[in-house]
Amino acid sequence: xxxxxxxxxxxxxxxxxxxxxxxxxxxxxxxxxxxxxxxxxxxxxxxxxxxxxxxxxxxxxxxxxxxxxxxxxxxxxxxxxxxxxxxxxxxxxxxxxxxxxxxxxxxxxxxxxxxxxxx
Numbered sequence: 001x002x003x004x005x006x007x008x009x010x011x012x013x014x015x016x017x018x019x020x021x022x023x024x025x026x027x028x029x030x031x032x033x034x035x036x037x038x039x040x041x042x043x044x045x046x047x048x049x050x051x052x053x054x055x056x057x058x059x060x061x062x063x064x065x066x067x068x069x070x071x072x073x074x075x076x077x078x079x080x081x082x083x084x085x086x087x088x089x090x091x092x093x094x095x096x097x098x099x100x101x102x103x104x105x106x107x108x109x110x111x112x113x114x115x116x117x118x119x
Contacts, residue, residue, distance in 0.1 A: 003071075003115070007039065024064060028061075037072050037107065041088055049082065049083075
């Protein structure tokens with residue numbers, strides 16, 4: 001098993017999806033590859049990002065990996081340069097509007113628990 005950390009650092013500040021989306025989809029085609037939803041605020045405009053800035057990138061990784069291979073990560077303390085933890089987590093969670101409660105639970109902890117065998 002392998003985890004792509006920080007969504008492989010997409011260029012959120014520049015609003016570029018390509019070639020990142022193509023490359024992340026290639027990795028996602030491999031069933032042993034998971035993705036960590038973290039580090040987005042440090043790739044966005046650090047003082048002026050909005051949750052909407054993350055939507056296109058989260059959409060790609062949700063479509064590619066699904067909740068069973070996508071896990072939240074804090075990127076703490078580095079992420080604090082982009083805002084307080086509660087604001088960052090609320091922004092990430094706001095991108096999950098299309099997920100069921102069970103799928104949100106997977107992304108917010110169950111996938112990581114399973115991947116890292118934290119039972």
